[in-house]
Amino acid sequence: MSGDTNLKVPTKTRRSASGDTTDRLRRAILDGQYPVGSLLPPERTLSETFGVSRLTLRSAIAHLETEGLLRPQQGAGTRVLDYRTSAGVDLLGDLLGLSLSRGSLPAELLGDLLELRRMLAVEVLGLAAERGAPEEHRALREHLLHQTSLVGDAEAYVEADLKMARMLVCASHNVALELLSNSLARVLVAAPSLAPAFLVNADGTLAAYARLLALVESGDGMRVRKEARCLLEELDEDTLERVRALAPATPAKTTQHLGGTA
Amino acid sequence: MSGDTNLKVPTKTRRSASGDTTDRLRRAILDGQYPVGSLLPPERTLSETFGVSRLTLRSAIAHLETEGLLRPQQGAGTRVLDYRTSAGVDLLGDLLGLSLSRGSLPAELLGDLLELRRMLAVEVLGLAAERGAPEEHRALREHLLHQTSLVGDAEAYVEADLKMARMLVCASHNVALELLSNSLARVLVAAPSLAPAFLVNADGTLAAYARLLALVESGDGMRVRKEARCLLEELDEDTLERVRALAPATPAKTTQHLGGTA
DNA sequence: CACCACTCATTGGTAGTACCAATAGCGCGC
DNA sequence: GCGCGCTATTGGTACTACCAATGAGTGGTG
Structure with missing residues (x-):
């Protein structure tokens, strides 16, 4: 990975990388950075974008899938859904x-x-x-x-x-x-x-x-x-x-x- | 358990191993196999029990965590919660x-x-x-x-x-x-x-x-x-x-x- | 003997890699 | 032109190694 910020500041609010990535991705989606109906960039790309491993990125995607924001499909990609028609109360x-x-x-x-x-x-x-x-x-x-x-x-x-x-x-x-x-x-x-x-x-x-x-x-x-x-x-x-x-x-x-x- | 004959049989109902494991684990919990308030066996053990990789098992645990059935804590273990007081509507x-x-x-x-x-x-x-x-x-x-x-x-x-x-x-x-x-x-x-x-x-x-x-x-x-x-x-x-x-x-x-x- | 600090084994969390499986798009052959 | 199959792309799973936090056991100290 890019060795830019490998020195993670040991803030007391050390949230898990997984949850952190989930929040960032969710925010990006809700902000319209990834338009509703479009395909998310491939996991391998996104994991680099967010500076985390693909595993962590996948964890975030899985979370947002259960929330109803994303719908991954093997071989096709991960589609962004409209939260007003797909998301549950948890959102x-x-x-x-x-x-x-x-x-x-x-x-x-x-x-x-x-x-x-x-x-x-x-x-x-x-x-x-x-x-x-x-x-x-x-x-x-x-x-x-x-x-x-x-x-x-x-x-x-x-x-x-x-x-x-x-x-x-x-x-x-x-x-x-x-x-x-x-x-x-x-x-x-x-x-x-x-x-x-x-x-x-x-x-x-x-x-x-x-x-x-x-x-x-x-x-x-x-x-x-x-x-x-x-x-x-x-x-x-x-x-x-x-x-x-x-x-x-x-x-x-x-x-x-x-x-x-x- | 894994003695089932459908090892790699490409059945049409080929559900994802992750989702399958999630269902099995949830069922085991709701059946009382892992009592409320107790600690789940360590992930490395459970993954063997269910015959899946630790990664898949972790995916299942993460899912059940968002559902409100489990609460993993690093270093301590994964505790089984009472679904009546912790689980959400999705359950x-x-x-x-x-x-x-x-x-x-x-x-x-x-x-x-x-x-x-x-x-x-x-x-x-x-x-x-x-x-x-x-x-x-x-x-x-x-x-x-x-x-x-x-x-x-x-x-x-x-x-x-x-x-x-x-x-x-x-x-x-x-x-x-x-x-x-x-x-x-x-x-x-x-x-x-x-x-x-x-x-x-x-x-x-x-x-x-x-x-x-x-x-x-x-x-x-x-x-x-x-x-x-x-x-x-x-x-x-x-x-x-x-x-x-x-x-x-x-x-x-x-x-x-x-x-x-x- | 009681109490405190330290060590360390246990356990969940993350990273990297390789490979499998399904999909979709392109190109070849008919 | 049409259909079949190949292949690149992409998500899914597995294995491994290592990091980080917890808590109990251990040894030292009063």
Whole structure:
């Protein structure tokens, strides 16, 4: 290989070459560097372009194939697909992260994601009300108290929030929802820069949780859905506002300070 | 294991060794052969166990990692995760396929999947009513006519049905929903044995589509949602019935009385 | 004896190479 | 002109060697 940058800087953020290559290739594709419908350059060429071994490059291609961005075909080549018609939910996190890393604010995309999460949450709450066992309801209430006691600690709070979501989904007794919930959770952790926006809503969120939980315990699924739809819509609107308030061109260091807006 | 006679037989179903290994490993994991929380045997050992090169084995591991079944860690080993808390939606297709290949009928899992699809469809229809442009509504109606003319041709019909779903999701103007729809479509194509069940409902489905489309054109999102919820619930119930009727695939001794679980 | 630092075998990660298999395009022969 | 087959191209698999991170075992030190 070209001996240009063989001296890899031992940055602490030593990400795996494979994952790194995956991100670079994905970005190149989404940026339109390799147009949709066209053939990717051969692996042997691309591996040189990216300065990695063909093996690593293949690993990246395989990853993007499962994401739905590429479709390799032996003997023919690797075709670039249209992510809007081929990619799965997993790509959402990458799209968000990509927009953020470019400085642009994916308010629209984030809005869509929140909308999706909201409509799922509404149904999960409804199902949890209709199917959740009393002990599950009790556990939820207990956990809500626990979460309330963590409003100070950011990390612990978001962790508790994720667990709350998991418990709710679990109470809905639907495996498909459970797996989908996992996928969405992954999307959120893939774009950690957005976490603060969810955090400042803690008070409102907890209040909404308390109200919804009471409804869930009542067992009236339809009523839960109706109220949840309104409550969560408000919450998400709030969240979006706060996200928009984040300066558009704040790549790295200037984040994490949202306390003043609360 | 490798004593199988089909060593290099160029069978038409010549699946890639990589994908094949992935399926075998996933099955072994889901079967509990490698308990959740434990460490997978080292790659060099597993590659011998499966009779493939370490490279192929690694490819399989990487795939299952993105699915959320494994978490390799350099120097430590590869840990087996609990798919219910770690796997994403993509695993749904594999779970369905796995159950089918074992002869058992995943009626419960399929019910969950249909429920998920239903709740998404309800919202998609509502959004399409509220946000869809008139030309999109018109295109939908046109496509419905086209699809109606294909009730005879199975393959063309399901393709048209998928396109209908895609058009609807597109009219909802939500990218996140679009990607999720792609994921679910993948799940369904991963379990093609279920296609017939969806097919026999063609008449009822088309009738429901026509009614819902009219409502979508009216623009009354909430009313669409309400009606869609009922209509689709009926349709899915019907579909599940028919799937349960497909049971006699394996004349098992133990009665497959799956109908009494309601 | 308890504790700490160091060593080193284990294990996943990457690189290089060679070869197999499928595809597509070109050219030869009919 | 048409069809058949050859071949260059490209993805798929295998083997090997080495790097990097982990963690347990080992020896030294208080």
